[in-house]
Amino acid sequence: MRVSVVGTGYVGLVSGVCLAHVGHDVVCVDLDADKVDAINAGSSPIHEDGLAELLGGVVGDRFRATTDLAGAIAATEVTILAVGTPFGEDRIDLGQIVAAAEQIGAALADLDRYHVVVVKSTVVPGTTEEVVGPALAAASGKRIGQDVGLAMNPEFLREGVAVEDFLEPDRIVLGGVDERTLEVLSELYSVFESTPILHVDPRTAEMIKYTSNALLATLISFSNEVGNLCAELGTDVTEVLEGVHLDRRLSPIVDGQRVSPGILVYLGAGCGFGGSCFPKDVKALVAHGEAADVPMPILRSVIDVNEAQPEVLLDRLRRHLEPDGARIAVLGAAFKPGTDDIRESPTLKIVPRLREAGAHVVVHDPIALPNVRAALGEDGIDYEADLEVALKGADAALLVTAWPEYAALPELLHGSDVLVVDGRRMLSPADLGRYDGVGYPG
């Protein structure tokens, strides 16, 4: 099929490249001409495992990028909307969605054949039918559900393993406004024949995405709340949660073997969730609920616990040393391993707090340094890609992102008295001379 993807961020670019990889003809559209040029030159503007290789395999053949949205629409049968949906002052900001829908609608006005528009961006329930549909109809002069198909198709990929998640989806949720739209989408995804496909209405599709993210965020904040109490009571949250994980309803025993489901990753203490989804999506759902006169106290607390958690890590540091005049290595800037995305990363809160307290900070990250340097600037902050160099002369190391290379810290710090404050509980206290961490007793 011939497919346009509007927005070449993490979702749009991965979706576009993967759809081309499985055989579709794809044109990705972005407002950012530099991004478009880079993509057409075969260079991915974002880091995702395997993305550069797949892009290299399709670019100039079944895949291209452009800034010409109308030209892309005219040359395709389906348009996927993958623009940003940030949280605004007090609710989801649908500005990019509305603008893109109006532009797509204007392009559809000149098209004399059926075209399907698919919302892949995460939008609050009701948006596809009540905001995108009317914007498309007004700008195109066409009837939604007859001349123009419309669907909501949430994306569940995880940054860091986005290509793998897209190519091996656990589910495909299709919220179409009519049967014809669903037929087109079934063809688009026909290659994923062994994946369960859920046919629902658009509002349900929208709610499935928010419910999934809200559940995972809740598990994280729950673990952090419990972890903070554990530390106070003199128990170790890692041991406590290990005992919880062994519940057969969380880790089933299948054919005599213990299965360890991926969800357990979210049942662990840390210095809080970040990224471009959980924080904004939970806030958007809470605001949406409250606007509908349905208060959401659990999810509101999920946000509150999360916002306080970077400070918990700093408190653990202060129990051992005063940051003023100290040299602190902050290990990790990406909001999670495997990505260069720093949006809402705890590091963005922790480093300014350390600077305010008079610390000299060196930030290490294997791939996200250009992004964090652009966000935090140079004042009193060094950026170092070599872990050994970053640790040189440090009084303490704060582990903020669970990059696998940090497993080498015990070896690198052997015999030294550098304090390690583990914000992800990925190291064994016994392997380090001076250790503290979230949810750790003592």
Ligand SMILES: NC(=O)c1ccc[n+]([C@@H]2O[C@H](COP(=O)([O-])OP(=O)(O)OC[C@H]3O[C@@H](n4cnc5c(N)ncnc54)[C@H](O)[C@@H]3O)[C@@H](O)[C@H]2O)c1
């Ligand atoms: N990042 C994730 O892991 C993830 C996972 C699932 C769902 N989502 C959702 O997908 C959506 C996109 O997220 P993202 O992280 O890829 O966003 P992003 O901010 O990385 O990228 C959005 C892109 O859209 C472009 N854009 C905006 N308006 C445009 C227009 N009118 N025409 C062409 N291009 C336009 C921007 O220039 C930008 O490159 C969001 O709703 C997000 O919540 C994200």
